[in-house]
Amino acid sequence: MTSHLHALCVDANDPLRLARFWGGVLGWEMADDPCDGIALLPSDDTGFRIRFLSTQAQKSGQNPMHFDLTSTSLDDQQQVVARSLGLGARHIDIGQRPDEGHVVLADPEGNEFCVIEPGNNFLADCGFIGALACDGSQDVGYFWSKALGWPLVWDQDQETAIRSPRGGPKVTWGGPPLMPKAGKNRLHFDLAPPVHGDQQAEVDRLASLGATRIDIGQGEVSWVVMADPDGREFCVLPPPDSATGGVNTE
Numbered sequence: 001m002t003s004h005l006h007a008l009c010v011d012a013n014d015p016l017r018l019a020r021f022w023g024g025v026l027g028w029e030m031a032d033d034p035c036d037g038i039a040l041l042p043s044d045d046t047g048f049r050i051r052f053l054s055t056q057a058q059k060s061g062q063n064p065m066h067f068d069l070t071s072t073s074l075d076d077q078q079q080v081v082a083r084s085l086g087l088g089a090r091h092i093d094i095g096q097r098p099d100e101g102h103v104v105l106a107d108p109e110g111n112e113f114c115v116i117e118p119g120n121n122f123l124a125d126c127g128f129i130g131a132l133a134c135d136g137s138q139d140v141g142y143f144w145s146k147a148l149g150w151p152l153v154w155d156q157d158q159e160t161a162i163r164s165p166r167g168g169p170k171v172t173w174g175g176p177p178l179m180p181k182a183g184k185n186r187l188h189f190d191l192a193p194p195v196h197g198d199q200q201a202e203v204d205r206l207a208s209l210g211a212t213r214i215d216i217g218q219g220e221v222s223w224v225v226m227a228d229p230d231g232r233e234f235c236v237l238p239p240p241d242s243a244t245g246g247v248n249t250e
Helices: 015-026 074-087 138-148 199-209
Strands: 004-012 029-032 038-041 049-054 065-069 103-106 112-115 129-134 152-156 159-163 170-173 187-192 224-227 233-236
Touching: 004 015, 015 029, 015 038, 015 049, 015 074, 074 103, 074 112, 138 152, 138 159, 138 170, 138 199, 152 170, 199 224, 199 233
Parallel strands: 004 049, 065 112, 129 170, 187 233
Antiparallel strands: 004 187, 029 038, 038 049, 065 129, 103 112, 152 159, 159 170, 224 233
């Protein structure tokens, strides 16, 4: 069996503040995290948690991954924007055109996200988190489709998207031109093998698909740090503890 997407991890200078912000925006509850971070647990079909991990590094440049949040009406879109602003978000300009219907915001640490206008056909059957929109090549879309076992739901003009068979957000890649990579990304995926799975076998499988093991100074840890074919970091965790159902990070 392939690994599942266990978490989207966010490096944060103040993990508690950022977790409270996103918990308020999404309506998700906070939970303890086994790796000294803070986790938000989904209250819908999202299928993965969000983990906030402490870092001293400051954000520089635009993230290559962001949330696209959906709305059901213009009033709903305005309410989502107002709620986000009230929790500490701000409007930002990343070059969007005035005639575009989505609203671009940044969370309290500058991480970009969009509140999409109602009637967006691409996200019509998605939940509140409509998509994780990523900068990336067509090849990396193919890689993640095979890595997670999620089918391609879009593949045109070098733009790709995948989605879990169980629903939840789409993960999209916009194709060229790609943003230049500068240092470690602030957002990355954590993959977890199934219970009684084999971490090394999964690392080998991902390598056969085009990933590479990398060293970002992680030291002696139980997870394996890898990069996808576009050089974006992700982690392969140990298999979950079969007794608790949780990810074993000891």
